[in-house]
Amino acid sequence: MSDIFSGKLAVVGLGYIGLPTATVLATRGIQVTGVDINPKAVEAVSRGEVPFVEPDLAVAVSGAVAMGRLTASSSVPEADAYIIAVPTPFNPDHSADLSYVQAAAEQIAPRLRPGAIVVLESTSPPGTTEKVSRWIGDLRPDLHMPHNADTVADISVAHCPERVLPGRIMIEMITNDRLVGGLTPRCSERAATIYRVFAQGEILITDAASAEMAKLVENAYRDVNIAFANELSFIAEALRLDVWEVIRLANRHPRVDILKPGPGVGGHCIPVDPWFIVAAAPELARLIRTAREINDRKPHHVAEQVVAKAQRFRSPTVACLGLTFKANVDDIRQSPAIEVVGLIAEALPDVEILLADPYVPSIPPKLARYDNLRMAQAADAVERADIIVLLVEHEAFRPLRHTIFNGKVVYDTRGAWR
Numbered sequence: 001m002s003d004i005f006s007g008k009l010a011v012v013g014l015g016y017i018g019l020p021t022a023t024v025l026a027t028r029g030i031q032v033t034g035v036d037i038n039p040k041a042v043e044a045v046s047r048g049e050v051p052f053v054e055p056d057l058a059v060a061v062s063g064a065v066a067m068g069r070l071t072a073s074s075s076v077p078e079a080d081a082y083i084i085a086v087p088t089p090f091n092p093d094h095s096a097d098l099s100y101v102q103a104a105a106e107q108i109a110p111r112l113r114p115g116a117i118v119v120l121e122s123t124s125p126p127g128t129t130e131k132v133s134r135w136i137g138d139l140r141p142d143l144h145m146p147h148n149a150d151t152v153a154d155i156s157v158a159h160c161p162e163r164v165l166p167g168r169i170m171i172e173m174i175t176n177d178r179l180v181g182g183l184t185p186r187c188s189e190r191a192a193t194i195y196r197v198f199a200q201g202e203i204l205i206t207d208a209a210s211a212e213m214a215k216l217v218e219n220a221y222r223d224v225n226i227a228f229a230n231e232l233s234f235i236a237e238a239l240r241l242d243v244w245e246v247i248r249l250a251n252r253h254p255r256v257d258i259l260k261p262g263p264g265v266g267g268h269c270i271p272v273d274p275w276f277i278v279a280a281a282p283e284l285a286r287l288i289r290t291a292r293e294i295n296d297r298k299p300h301h302v303a304e305q306v307v308a309k310a311q312r313f314r315s316p317t318v319a320c321l322g323l324t325f326k327a328n329v330d331d332i333r334q335s336p337a338i339e340v341v342g343l344i345a346e347a348l349p350d351v352e353i354l355l356a357d358p359y360v361p362s363i364p365p366k367l368a369r370y371d372n373l374r375m376a377q378a379a380d381a382v383e384r385a386d387i388i389v390l391l392v393e394h395e396a397f398r399p400l401r402h403t404i405f406n407g408k409v410v411y412d413t414r415g416a417w418r
């Protein structure tokens, strides 16, 4: 068995994770087919274009496509290895919605030949990688699958969670340490051959369920720490203290490093993944659940504050700066900023609300039903508004801190203009 994978590979799901993964492998000489059910993603990648913003990705995709190493398709081809990078949202009861993963496994199953490797990269609750093996086994009784420990498996199935930071994906995909958890030690070893193609970080071999849980724990750790900062912001406000000053002082202790409060927690991962732990151990995951609740409460609190400030004006204009879930990316999934805007728009239907975000060209679908919202340039919005709410600390908003805000109310939820 070679240490480094050199066969054909298919990546199922060409989103924020799948497309960079496909591209990084293709630029290192692997023949990669990217598969997506969204025809727009397939068309864009086929033209060598990227359907979203991620630094350094566009040039890598256009190079990989021009070299003929990366192609895109709406159907799963035959390959020596498959990486699944489809969404894993949660259901209304906060359990994981594995329907995309199951659909991907079922698309791969008919194509599998003995010797193939299947890696699940999607963030998943413990036991999902084993389910992938079972779903494939149900459709392919001719193949020995590794969840049947008593057989020598024909197919290797493993989990390799992704822990990149949007905005730094092309760097972190290479430099981060990777966890590779197979259903058997041989599955781990074979899956690791794929990551040796490009990973400069260490490849840590483990079992599938530990790899699944480790990824969830990483995001729950972040969530709990952000919840601590957000809880401090509630307490400081009630005690009429400046939370930023309190945190600045506390962080001068050599073993204290409190994160920053904000308008809530967004994105595809941190507000979602801790719930998978809560669903797996509802009686035990008390701190993790409470942290989720604190962070989910924050957008409501920010909106309530803005509504209270608006009472001081006869007919105020509100400017909301930033709509993405974090700074300097175009990702609006689960964005607390959008939730804040929706709550203000709902509570103040007669108030004009100006939205400015250099990464969001038009009103996001979730806000389409409010007719008191207008997109604006940030400088214009600030000039026209009576109340300015900074929701995302985009670099582009930094110069605005020098604006003279005569008579305007400024609500800086990120502490960026201090």
Ligand SMILES: NC(=O)c1ccc[n+]([C@@H]2O[C@H](COP(=O)([O-])OP(=O)(O)OC[C@H]3O[C@@H](n4cnc5c(N)ncnc54)[C@H](O)[C@@H]3O)[C@@H](O)[C@H]2O)c1
Pocket: 012, 013, 014, 015, 016, 017, 018, 035, 036, 037, 038, 041, 085, 086, 087, 088, 100, 103, 104, 107, 121, 122, 123, 124, 162, 163, 164, 165, 166, 268, 269
């Ligand atoms: N975005 C991140 O920063 C990040 C970081 C770490 C882990 N993850 C995890 O990675 C996984 C993927 O996340 P993402 O951000 O890339 O999602 P995404 O929504 O950007 O991309 C997923 C893609 O999969 C496609 N898809 C869905 N079902 C499919 C199917 N059956 N066959 C082919 N394509 C299909 C969608 O059309 C979409 O283009 C999730 O589990 C997520 O939690 C994401």
